[in-house]
């Protein structure tokens with residue numbers, strides 16, 4: 087019979103082809119699985135690092151500042167003061183909702199001391215960081231300053247220091263009076 091004859095010839099060939107195909111498929115899947123596992127091994131062996139924003143940055147050399155200068159560094163959100171005693175770094179971030187407050191100004195009719203306004207909701211701060219008015223719940227923090235080995239001033243916003251701490255131009259931390267704003271030369 088024609089049909090039987092044909093099928094007796096074609097059946098083994100198609101079976102062989104199917105077996106081969108399934109074999110390749112099996113080996114291929116195994117290879118893909120092993121490749122995936124091998125690729126993920128270094129991920130588990132390597133320590134997983136988390137990159138957090140750095141809290142230290144440099145703000146120039148002591149000689150870049152005049153005595154009596156109050157320098158707002160908007161990008162860093164910090165004021166650098168150079169007083170006759172030394173340097174101080176004061177946060178520029180209002181402790182209410184985080185706006186940048188304005189530079190300190192001389193005493194006025196309303197406030198008899200050197201003070202700074204926050205334009206967002208009207209908090210007022212004294213030069214030593216105290217809250218004089220408005221909704222700010224906490225004083226402004228002063229940040230640690232130090233001199234790098236190559237002579238640059240470095241601020242660390244992760245370290246808060248007392249408002250009576252100063253860094254001398256040659257890198258010594260000293261205690262001084264509460265800053266009252268008389269150390270700023272207003273032009």
Ligand code: FES
Nearest residue numbers: 180182183204207
């Ligand atoms: S953010 Fe400064 S007063 Fe609200």
